[in-house]
Amino acid sequence: MKSIHILPLLLLLITGCQRHNMDLRDKTPEEKLNILDVKIRHDKKNARLYAQRAEVFLELDRVNDAINDLGRATSLDNDNPDYLMRLGDAYFRNGNVDRSYESLQRALELKPDDKEIILKLGEIAFYSRDYDRALDHLTQVTAKDANNRTALFMKSFIYKEKGDTASAVTLLDKICSLHPDYAPAFEELGMLYAARRSPLAAEYYATALRLDPDNDNVRYGLAMYHQSLGRYEQAEAIYKEIIEHNENAPDAWHNRGYIQLFHYGDYELAIDYFTHAIACDTAYVEAFVNRAVAYELSGDNARAREDYQHALQLRPDFQPAIDGASRLH
Structure with a gap:
């Protein structure tokens, strides 16, 4: 049997700030670039214009160009943590983890108590599988915001990866209580209880499917659970349902x-x-x-x-x- 699990996307690092001027709101990306190119030619020391153009470059998946513009923006306005945060996002999107972390650390120096920056630092460490460093950052976040869903979810996954499933279950139970509409937490609990061959697995998978009916990863986990217990008819029926969807x-x-x-x-x-x-x-x-x-x-x-x-x-x-x-x- 082959088991698969896709970790759900947590805090989307590369969502755009979209701090565009009103005259750019209804324009296509190409039109925005033309307008911003003209503005920058007439105002080459305006950091905000470079940051705006960087957002358009990210929209077009021109990440290197976005990094160049965000670098100019931070050079022109080196006390702006927002530009450094976006530069960190762009570096991470480009696969340059070290530069991403460095940019976010510089942003944190300007805003030492900023929860969003600390969370992003934790995320980078998390996706880099530097779990000890990730836990340090995420614990700082939960110390400021004990119910932060993203930080709690990442911490639960780290505990699971480290083999501390009891701590993972405790955090996931907390997330489910605080955020009863958050399907990924119920899916994770389904997987953890399935590994224990507990009947609670089916309950948590069922809740995850009720919240996210199109998620075939949950169906696959439930089918694997039934198959592991020798319930071949139930497993076969779910696999067939997955194939009917796709x-x-x-x-x-x-x-x-x-x-x-x-x-x-x-x-x-x-x-x-x-x-x-x-x-x-x-x-x-x-x-x-x-x-x-x-x-x-x-x-x-x-x-x-x-x-x-x-x-x-x-x-x-x-x-x-x-x-x-x-x-x-």
């Missing part, structure tokens, strides 16, 4: 094949489902290997050998493929 769902197809192969012994149907998974993801090593097993058990060694070899081309160190290829050598 036929390009390789993990749902794969797990349907896994159930047919290893629990019902229907090799033909398993092969069909694994083939669908491979059509969705042509680098799906587990699907190639499990289809090879199905071919092997059904007596089609030639096709089984072909699939094992293909899996080894994708991942030469994948032991199930090595073992299968050795059996049929």
Whole structure:
């Protein structure tokens, strides 16, 4: 079985301030650039104009140009923490974590108690998997705002990654009490209780789905929970529902094949489902290997050998493929 989890996006670092003049509000990005270019030519020392143009560049995904303009803005007005914050955002969007952190630290020096800046510093450390530093920043945020949802959620995830699931559950319970419409917290609790094989998992997943009916990641987690407990009919029904929402769902197809192969012994149907998974993801090593097993058990060694070899081309160190290829050598 293949398990997936996508961490939900927390505080969107790259949302634009959109501090545009009224005469830019209804313009296209290209029109905004033309207007701002003219204004800057006539007023080259105006930091605000560079910051405005940077926002347009970010809107157009021209991040390097935005960084250049925000650099000019901060040079012209080096006491403006907002420009430094946006520069940190742009660097982070460009993958330059060190420069992002440096810009935000400079902003924090200008506004030492600013919760938003500290939270962004925590976020950068969080996404960089520097969990100790992230916890330090996030704890500063929760010391100022004990109910800050974003900080609490990131802290819960860090505790989970560090193996302290009890602390993670405590924080997630708090988030659910404070923010009963926040689906990601219920989804996380579903996963944590599923790992414990607790019936609470189904309840939390159900709440997450009620709050976010289109979230197939939650459905997948619930299906995996049922499958882990041997409730194959429930799991199969949910995987089928996922595929009805989106036929390009390789993990749902794969797990349907896994159930047919290893629990019902229907090799033909398993092969069909694994083939669908491979059509969705042509680098799906587990699907190639499990289809090879199905071919092997059904007596089609030639096709089984072909699939094992293909899996080894994708991942030469994948032991199930090595073992299968050795059996049929």
